[in-house]
Amino acid sequence: xxxxxxxxxxxxxxxxxxxxxxxxxxxxxxxxxxxxxxxxxxxxxxxxxxxxxxxxxxxxxxxxxxxxxxxxxxxxxxxxxxxxxxxxxxxxxxxxxxxxxxxxxxxxxxxxxxxxxxxxxxxxxxxxxxxxxxxxxxxxxxxxxxxxxxxxxxxxxxxxxxxxxxxxxxxxxxxxxxxxxxxxxxxxxxxxxxxxxxxxxxxxxxxxxxxxxxxxxxxxxxxxxxxxxxxxxxxxxxxxxxxxxxxxxxxxxxxxxxxxxxxxxxxxxxxxxxxxxxxxxxxxxxxxxxx
Amino acid sequence: xxxxxxxxxxxxxxxxxxxxxxxxxxxxxxxxxxxxxxxxxxxxxxxxxxxxxxxxxxxxxxxxxxxxxxxxxxxxxxxxxxxxxxxxxxxxxxxxxxxxxxxxxxx
Numbered sequence: 488x489x490x491x492x493x494x495x496x497x498x499x500x501x502x503x504x505x506x507x508x509x510x511x512x513x514x515x516x517x518x519x520x521x522x523x524x525x526x527x528x529x530x531x532x533x534x535x536x537x538x539x540x541x542x543x544x545x546x547x548x549x550x551x552x553x554x555x556x557x558x559x560x561x562x563x564x565x566x567x568x569x570x571x572x573x574x575x576x577x578x579x580x581x582x583x584x585x586x587x588x589x590x591x592x593x594x595x596x597x598x599x600x601x602x603x604x605x606x607x608x609x610x611x612x613x614x615x616x617x618x619x620x621x622x623x624x625x626x627x628x629x630x631x632x633x634x635x636x637x638x639x640x641x642x643x644x645x646x647x648x649x650x651x652x653x654x655x656x657x658x659x660x661x662x663x664x665x666x667x668x669x670x671x672x673x674x675x676x677x678x679x680x681x682x683x684x685x686x687x688x689x690x691x692x693x694x695x696x697x698x699x700x701x702x703x704x705x706x707x708x709x710x711x712x713x714x715x716x717x718x719x720x721x722x723x724x725x726x727x728x729x730x731x732x733x734x735x736x737x738x739x740x741x742x743x744x745x746x747x748x749x750x751x752x753x754x755x756x757x758x759x760x761x762x763x764x765x766x767x768x769x770x771x772x773x774x775x776x777x778x
Numbered sequence: 779x780x781x782x783x784x785x786x787x788x789x790x791x792x793x794x795x796x797x798x799x800x801x802x803x804x805x806x807x808x809x810x811x812x813x814x815x816x817x818x819x820x821x822x823x824x825x826x827x828x829x830x831x832x833x834x835x836x837x838x839x840x841x842x843x844x845x846x847x848x849x850x851x852x853x854x855x856x857x858x859x860x861x862x863x864x865x866x867x868x869x870x871x872x873x874x875x876x877x878x879x880x881x882x883x884x885x
Contacts, residue, residue, distance in 0.1 A: 499823070516803065516851045517826065523804045524822070547821030555827035560834060 491539055492521045495549055502553025504561055506622070513556070521546060567671075568612035568625075571664050575605035575632070578639060578657050585646045585654065594642065601639060604632045625672050633665045670696055687755075688747055694759065695740045702732045702762075735762055784820050788828045789837075790870060793855060793863040796838065802850040803829065829853060837862050 496517045500510050521542050528538035546552065579601040586593035607628055636658060643654035674692045710728050739758055746755040795806060803825055810818045832838040837859030843852050855863070
Protein backbone atom coordinates (compact mmCIF):
# COMPACT_ATOMS: atom_id res chain seq x y z
CA UNK A 488 0.00 0.00 0.00
CA UNK A 489 0.82 3.62 -0.42
CA UNK A 490 3.64 4.95 1.80
CA UNK A 491 2.16 8.43 2.08
CA UNK A 492 -1.06 6.97 3.42
CA UNK A 493 0.87 4.91 5.99
CA UNK A 494 2.69 8.00 7.22
CA UNK A 495 -0.49 10.03 7.31
CA UNK A 496 -2.47 7.42 9.27
CA UNK A 497 0.42 6.93 11.67
CA UNK A 498 0.33 10.64 12.44
CA UNK A 499 -3.35 10.44 13.25
CA UNK A 500 -2.89 7.42 15.50
CA UNK A 501 -0.02 9.14 17.32
CA UNK A 502 -2.46 11.78 18.52
CA UNK A 503 -4.49 9.21 20.44
CA UNK A 504 -3.92 7.32 23.69
CA UNK A 505 -5.59 4.13 22.55
CA UNK A 506 -4.11 0.83 23.77
CA UNK A 507 -2.01 -1.05 21.17
CA UNK A 508 -4.71 -3.44 19.92
CA UNK A 509 -7.15 -0.61 19.37
CA UNK A 510 -4.47 1.42 17.60
CA UNK A 511 -3.84 -1.44 15.18
CA UNK A 512 -7.54 -1.70 14.54
CA UNK A 513 -7.93 1.99 13.83
CA UNK A 514 -4.80 1.99 11.68
CA UNK A 515 -6.16 -0.69 9.42
CA UNK A 516 -9.61 0.86 9.29
CA UNK A 517 -8.39 4.32 8.25
CA UNK A 518 -5.90 2.91 5.77
CA UNK A 519 -8.61 0.88 4.05
CA UNK A 520 -10.72 4.00 3.76
CA UNK A 521 -7.94 6.01 2.12
CA UNK A 522 -7.13 3.16 -0.21
CA UNK A 523 -10.76 2.84 -1.34
CA UNK A 524 -11.02 6.58 -1.96
CA UNK A 525 -7.76 6.44 -3.91
CA UNK A 526 -8.98 3.57 -6.09
CA UNK A 527 -12.23 5.40 -6.78
CA UNK A 528 -10.35 8.48 -8.04
CA UNK A 529 -8.13 6.30 -10.21
CA UNK A 530 -11.25 4.77 -11.72
CA UNK A 531 -12.54 8.25 -12.43
CA UNK A 532 -9.39 8.88 -14.46
CA UNK A 533 -7.22 10.90 -12.08
CA UNK A 534 -3.47 10.41 -12.06
CA UNK A 535 -1.99 8.54 -9.08
CA UNK A 536 -0.61 11.73 -7.59
CA UNK A 537 -3.88 13.56 -7.99
CA UNK A 538 -5.86 10.66 -6.53
CA UNK A 539 -3.55 10.51 -3.54
CA UNK A 540 -3.77 14.23 -2.92
CA UNK A 541 -7.54 14.25 -3.20
CA UNK A 542 -7.97 11.25 -0.89
CA UNK A 543 -5.92 12.97 1.82
CA UNK A 544 -7.67 16.28 1.27
CA UNK A 545 -11.08 14.66 1.73
CA UNK A 546 -9.98 12.97 4.90
CA UNK A 547 -8.92 16.22 6.56
CA UNK A 548 -5.95 17.61 8.43
CA UNK A 549 -4.23 14.73 10.24
CA UNK A 550 -3.59 16.57 13.50
CA UNK A 551 -7.10 17.84 13.64
CA UNK A 552 -8.60 14.43 12.91
CA UNK A 553 -6.25 12.80 15.42
CA UNK A 554 -7.29 15.09 18.22
CA UNK A 555 -10.97 14.64 17.29
CA UNK A 556 -10.58 10.88 17.58
CA UNK A 557 -8.71 11.26 20.86
CA UNK A 558 -11.48 13.46 22.25
CA UNK A 559 -14.08 10.93 21.09
CA UNK A 560 -12.29 8.03 22.78
CA UNK A 561 -11.30 9.86 25.96
CA UNK A 562 -13.70 12.74 26.48
CA UNK A 563 -12.40 15.55 28.71
CA UNK A 564 -9.23 13.66 29.54
CA UNK A 565 -7.03 16.46 28.23
CA UNK A 566 -9.03 19.15 30.02
CA UNK A 567 -8.95 17.28 33.33
CA UNK A 568 -5.21 16.66 33.16
CA UNK A 569 -4.57 20.28 32.25
CA UNK A 570 -6.72 21.49 35.13
CA UNK A 571 -4.88 19.20 37.51
CA UNK A 572 -1.46 20.29 36.27
CA UNK A 573 -2.20 24.02 36.44
CA UNK A 574 -3.93 23.83 39.82
CA UNK A 575 -0.96 21.85 41.19
CA UNK A 576 1.58 24.32 39.87
CA UNK A 577 -0.43 27.16 41.34
CA UNK A 578 -0.52 25.43 44.73
CA UNK A 579 3.19 24.64 44.73
CA UNK A 580 4.26 28.19 44.01
CA UNK A 581 1.67 29.70 46.36
CA UNK A 582 2.73 27.48 49.24
CA UNK A 583 6.37 28.27 48.56
CA UNK A 584 5.83 32.02 48.38
CA UNK A 585 3.61 32.08 51.48
CA UNK A 586 6.18 30.10 53.43
CA UNK A 587 8.87 32.52 52.33
CA UNK A 588 6.87 35.58 53.29
CA UNK A 589 5.51 34.28 56.58
CA UNK A 590 8.40 32.21 57.84
CA UNK A 591 11.28 33.69 55.83
CA UNK A 592 12.16 30.16 54.89
CA UNK A 593 10.66 27.60 52.56
CA UNK A 594 10.97 23.99 51.50
CA UNK A 595 12.65 24.07 48.14
CA UNK A 596 12.83 20.26 47.87
CA UNK A 597 9.07 19.88 47.90
CA UNK A 598 8.73 22.74 45.44
CA UNK A 599 11.12 21.03 43.05
CA UNK A 600 9.46 17.62 43.31
CA UNK A 601 5.94 18.93 43.02
CA UNK A 602 6.70 21.25 40.14
CA UNK A 603 8.51 18.37 38.45
CA UNK A 604 5.62 15.95 38.66
CA UNK A 605 3.07 18.60 37.67
CA UNK A 606 5.12 19.56 34.64
CA UNK A 607 5.26 15.92 33.58
CA UNK A 608 1.45 15.80 33.78
CA UNK A 609 1.30 18.97 31.72
CA UNK A 610 3.47 17.42 29.02
CA UNK A 611 1.34 14.26 28.99
CA UNK A 612 -1.82 16.30 28.70
CA UNK A 613 -0.61 18.38 25.79
CA UNK A 614 1.25 15.78 23.79
CA UNK A 615 0.34 12.11 23.97
CA UNK A 616 3.59 10.17 23.95
CA UNK A 617 2.92 7.26 21.70
CA UNK A 618 5.80 4.92 22.50
CA UNK A 619 4.87 4.64 26.16
CA UNK A 620 2.10 2.55 27.63
CA UNK A 621 -0.10 5.49 28.45
CA UNK A 622 -2.35 4.03 31.09
CA UNK A 623 0.53 2.66 33.12
CA UNK A 624 2.54 5.88 32.89
CA UNK A 625 -0.32 8.20 33.63
CA UNK A 626 -1.35 6.12 36.60
CA UNK A 627 2.19 5.92 38.01
CA UNK A 628 2.55 9.65 37.58
CA UNK A 629 -0.81 10.26 39.23
CA UNK A 630 0.14 8.09 42.20
CA UNK A 631 3.44 9.93 42.65
CA UNK A 632 1.51 13.16 42.31
CA UNK A 633 -0.97 11.99 44.95
CA UNK A 634 1.82 11.18 47.38
CA UNK A 635 3.69 14.45 46.85
CA UNK A 636 0.56 16.55 47.18
CA UNK A 637 -0.47 14.63 50.29
CA UNK A 638 2.61 16.22 51.81
CA UNK A 639 1.46 19.45 50.19
CA UNK A 640 -1.74 19.36 52.25
CA UNK A 641 0.43 19.34 55.35
CA UNK A 642 2.56 22.25 54.19
CA UNK A 643 -0.43 24.25 52.98
CA UNK A 644 -2.28 23.95 56.28
CA UNK A 645 0.81 24.68 58.35
CA UNK A 646 1.50 28.09 56.82
CA UNK A 647 1.02 30.39 59.79
CA UNK A 648 -1.34 32.83 58.12
CA UNK A 649 -4.92 33.23 56.91
CA UNK A 650 -3.83 31.96 53.47
CA UNK A 651 -3.58 28.50 55.02
CA UNK A 652 -7.35 28.05 54.58
CA UNK A 653 -7.63 28.68 50.83
CA UNK A 654 -4.37 26.80 50.26
CA UNK A 655 -5.65 23.78 52.18
CA UNK A 656 -8.91 23.80 50.27
CA UNK A 657 -7.01 23.94 46.99
CA UNK A 658 -4.72 21.11 48.05
CA UNK A 659 -7.63 18.85 49.05
CA UNK A 660 -9.35 19.63 45.76
CA UNK A 661 -6.17 18.61 43.94
CA UNK A 662 -6.01 15.31 45.83
CA UNK A 663 -9.63 14.62 45.03
CA UNK A 664 -9.16 15.34 41.33
CA UNK A 665 -6.08 13.09 41.27
CA UNK A 666 -8.03 10.20 42.79
CA UNK A 667 -10.90 10.74 40.37
CA UNK A 668 -8.43 10.66 37.48
CA UNK A 669 -6.88 7.40 38.69
CA UNK A 670 -10.32 5.77 38.73
CA UNK A 671 -11.21 7.23 35.36
CA UNK A 672 -7.98 6.31 33.64
CA UNK A 673 -8.27 2.74 34.86
CA UNK A 674 -11.95 2.01 34.68
CA UNK A 675 -13.62 4.12 32.04
CA UNK A 676 -11.03 5.15 29.54
CA UNK A 677 -10.08 1.72 28.32
CA UNK A 678 -12.51 -0.92 27.23
CA UNK A 679 -10.64 -3.58 25.38
CA UNK A 680 -12.92 -5.21 22.81
CA UNK A 681 -11.72 -8.67 23.51
CA UNK A 682 -12.78 -8.83 27.12
CA UNK A 683 -16.15 -10.44 27.54
CA UNK A 684 -16.52 -9.63 31.22
CA UNK A 685 -16.45 -5.84 30.75
CA UNK A 686 -18.66 -5.09 33.72
CA UNK A 687 -16.77 -7.41 36.03
CA UNK A 688 -13.49 -5.87 34.96
CA UNK A 689 -14.78 -2.43 35.92
CA UNK A 690 -15.97 -3.68 39.29
CA UNK A 691 -12.67 -5.41 39.98
CA UNK A 692 -10.68 -2.30 39.02
CA UNK A 693 -12.86 -0.11 41.23
CA UNK A 694 -12.55 -2.47 44.20
CA UNK A 695 -8.83 -2.87 43.80
CA UNK A 696 -8.08 0.83 43.45
CA UNK A 697 -10.15 1.63 46.53
CA UNK A 698 -8.44 -1.18 48.37
CA UNK A 699 -5.06 0.11 47.17
CA UNK A 700 -5.74 3.63 48.43
CA UNK A 701 -6.74 2.21 51.82
CA UNK A 702 -3.71 -0.08 52.00
CA UNK A 703 -1.17 2.53 50.96
CA UNK A 704 -2.53 5.20 53.26
CA UNK A 705 -2.83 2.89 56.26
CA UNK A 706 0.68 1.49 55.65
CA UNK A 707 2.03 5.03 55.54
CA UNK A 708 0.13 5.79 58.74
CA UNK A 709 1.53 2.73 60.53
CA UNK A 710 5.00 3.57 59.32
CA UNK A 711 4.63 7.09 60.65
CA UNK A 712 3.30 5.78 63.99
CA UNK A 713 6.15 3.27 64.15
CA UNK A 714 8.83 5.87 63.46
CA UNK A 715 7.30 8.61 65.61
CA UNK A 716 6.25 6.64 68.68
CA UNK A 717 8.20 3.41 68.47
CA UNK A 718 11.35 5.46 68.55
CA UNK A 719 12.45 3.08 65.86
CA UNK A 720 15.00 3.87 63.23
CA UNK A 721 14.24 3.17 59.64
CA UNK A 722 14.90 -0.54 59.99
CA UNK A 723 13.99 -3.69 58.17
CA UNK A 724 10.78 -3.84 60.18
CA UNK A 725 9.75 -0.40 58.96
CA UNK A 726 10.45 -1.45 55.42
CA UNK A 727 8.34 -4.57 55.95
CA UNK A 728 5.42 -2.55 57.31
CA UNK A 729 5.45 -0.56 54.11
CA UNK A 730 6.28 -3.15 51.49
CA UNK A 731 4.45 -6.34 52.49
CA UNK A 732 0.87 -5.02 52.23
CA UNK A 733 1.62 -3.09 49.05
CA UNK A 734 3.30 -6.07 47.40
CA UNK A 735 0.39 -8.27 48.42
CA UNK A 736 -1.98 -5.76 46.88
CA UNK A 737 -0.06 -5.53 43.59
CA UNK A 738 0.25 -9.31 43.31
CA UNK A 739 -3.42 -10.05 44.01
CA UNK A 740 -4.52 -7.22 41.72
CA UNK A 741 -2.51 -8.55 38.79
CA UNK A 742 -3.63 -12.15 39.41
CA UNK A 743 -7.27 -11.04 39.39
CA UNK A 744 -6.84 -9.20 36.09
CA UNK A 745 -5.08 -12.21 34.59
CA UNK A 746 -7.90 -14.52 35.70
CA UNK A 747 -10.52 -12.18 34.25
CA UNK A 748 -8.70 -12.18 30.96
CA UNK A 749 -9.09 -15.94 31.01
CA UNK A 750 -12.71 -15.45 32.04
CA UNK A 751 -12.35 -17.27 35.31
CA UNK A 752 -14.61 -15.08 37.35
CA UNK A 753 -15.02 -17.24 40.45
CA UNK A 754 -11.32 -17.76 40.98
CA UNK A 755 -10.82 -14.01 40.53
CA UNK A 756 -13.35 -13.29 43.28
CA UNK A 757 -11.57 -15.80 45.45
CA UNK A 758 -8.16 -14.15 44.93
CA UNK A 759 -9.77 -10.75 45.49
CA UNK A 760 -11.01 -11.93 48.87
CA UNK A 761 -7.55 -13.02 50.09
CA UNK A 762 -6.29 -9.59 51.24
CA UNK A 763 -9.61 -8.90 52.97
CA UNK A 764 -9.34 -12.21 54.79
CA UNK A 765 -5.74 -11.51 55.82
CA UNK A 766 -6.62 -8.09 57.21
CA UNK A 767 -9.54 -9.63 59.08
CA UNK A 768 -7.30 -12.32 60.58
CA UNK A 769 -4.77 -9.69 61.53
CA UNK A 770 -7.42 -7.54 63.22
CA UNK A 771 -8.75 -10.51 65.16
CA UNK A 772 -5.24 -11.46 66.17
CA UNK A 773 -4.54 -7.87 67.18
CA UNK A 774 -7.74 -7.65 69.23
CA UNK A 775 -6.84 -10.97 70.87
CA UNK A 776 -3.47 -9.55 71.85
CA UNK A 777 -5.01 -6.43 73.36
CA UNK A 778 -7.41 -8.46 75.48
CA UNK B 779 -24.64 22.59 4.18
CA UNK B 780 -23.68 24.56 7.25
CA UNK B 781 -20.83 22.77 8.99
CA UNK B 782 -21.94 23.59 12.53
CA UNK B 783 -25.38 22.22 11.82
CA UNK B 784 -23.81 19.12 10.34
CA UNK B 785 -21.81 18.50 13.49
CA UNK B 786 -24.92 18.64 15.62
CA UNK B 787 -26.80 16.16 13.53
CA UNK B 788 -24.06 13.70 12.55
CA UNK B 789 -25.04 11.21 15.27
CA UNK B 790 -28.62 11.17 14.03
CA UNK B 791 -27.48 10.78 10.42
CA UNK B 792 -25.09 7.92 11.15
CA UNK B 793 -27.49 5.99 13.33
CA UNK B 794 -30.35 6.47 10.84
CA UNK B 795 -28.20 4.79 8.20
CA UNK B 796 -26.74 2.04 10.36
CA UNK B 797 -30.12 1.03 11.77
CA UNK B 798 -31.12 -0.09 8.26
CA UNK B 799 -28.12 -2.32 7.79
CA UNK B 800 -24.57 -2.73 9.11
CA UNK B 801 -22.19 -0.41 7.26
CA UNK B 802 -18.47 0.39 7.12
CA UNK B 803 -16.97 3.89 7.12
CA UNK B 804 -16.23 4.30 3.42
CA UNK B 805 -19.69 3.04 2.54
CA UNK B 806 -21.31 5.58 4.86
CA UNK B 807 -19.47 8.45 3.16
CA UNK B 808 -20.53 7.22 -0.26
CA UNK B 809 -24.17 6.96 0.80
CA UNK B 810 -24.13 10.42 2.39
CA UNK B 811 -22.58 11.93 -0.73
CA UNK B 812 -25.10 10.26 -2.94
CA UNK B 813 -28.10 11.17 -0.79
CA UNK B 814 -26.96 14.78 -0.56
CA UNK B 815 -26.27 15.07 -4.30
CA UNK B 816 -22.55 15.43 -3.66
CA UNK B 817 -23.02 18.37 -1.31
CA UNK B 818 -21.88 16.49 1.80
CA UNK B 819 -18.70 18.29 2.76
CA UNK B 820 -17.63 17.18 6.23
CA UNK B 821 -14.05 15.89 6.30
CA UNK B 822 -14.07 12.11 6.18
CA UNK B 823 -11.85 11.73 9.22
CA UNK B 824 -14.50 13.43 11.33
CA UNK B 825 -16.79 10.53 10.50
CA UNK B 826 -14.44 8.12 12.27
CA UNK B 827 -14.27 10.33 15.34
CA UNK B 828 -18.07 10.31 15.41
CA UNK B 829 -18.19 6.52 15.00
CA UNK B 830 -15.71 6.12 17.87
CA UNK B 831 -17.79 8.38 20.04
CA UNK B 832 -20.96 6.44 19.34
CA UNK B 833 -19.15 3.19 19.98
CA UNK B 834 -17.88 4.46 23.31
CA UNK B 835 -21.41 5.38 24.30
CA UNK B 836 -22.33 1.80 23.41
CA UNK B 837 -24.88 2.92 20.84
CA UNK B 838 -22.87 1.13 18.15
CA UNK B 839 -20.67 -1.95 18.13
CA UNK B 840 -18.16 -2.89 15.47
CA UNK B 841 -16.80 -6.07 13.97
CA UNK B 842 -14.43 -7.04 11.16
CA UNK B 843 -15.92 -8.89 8.25
CA UNK B 844 -14.16 -10.28 5.18
CA UNK B 845 -15.60 -9.21 1.81
CA UNK B 846 -14.47 -10.13 -1.69
CA UNK B 847 -12.29 -7.03 -1.87
CA UNK B 848 -10.76 -7.32 1.62
CA UNK B 849 -11.51 -6.87 5.30
CA UNK B 850 -13.96 -4.14 6.33
CA UNK B 851 -14.91 -2.86 9.75
CA UNK B 852 -18.68 -2.86 10.03
CA UNK B 853 -20.76 -0.91 12.52
CA UNK B 854 -23.93 -2.30 14.05
CA UNK B 855 -26.52 -0.47 16.14
CA UNK B 856 -27.24 -1.73 19.67
CA UNK B 857 -30.57 -1.78 21.48
CA UNK B 858 -29.65 1.31 23.51
CA UNK B 859 -28.58 2.89 20.22
CA UNK B 860 -32.02 2.23 18.75
CA UNK B 861 -33.71 3.85 21.72
CA UNK B 862 -31.38 6.82 21.44
CA UNK B 863 -32.11 7.08 17.72
CA UNK B 864 -35.85 7.28 18.44
CA UNK B 865 -35.26 9.97 21.00
CA UNK B 866 -33.11 11.97 18.59
CA UNK B 867 -35.69 11.60 15.83
CA UNK B 868 -38.40 12.92 18.12
CA UNK B 869 -36.24 15.90 19.00
CA UNK B 870 -35.49 16.52 15.36
CA UNK B 871 -39.15 16.37 14.36
CA UNK B 872 -40.07 18.69 17.18
CA UNK B 873 -37.43 21.20 16.04
CA UNK B 874 -38.42 20.79 12.42
CA UNK B 875 -42.08 21.49 13.10
CA UNK B 876 -41.19 24.44 15.30
CA UNK B 877 -39.01 25.93 12.56
CA UNK B 878 -41.81 25.44 10.07
CA UNK B 879 -44.43 26.99 12.30
CA UNK B 880 -42.13 29.85 13.20
CA UNK B 881 -41.55 30.69 9.57
CA UNK B 882 -45.25 30.90 8.88
CA UNK B 883 -46.70 31.80 12.25
CA UNK B 884 -46.42 35.56 12.57
CA UNK B 885 -49.29 37.25 10.88
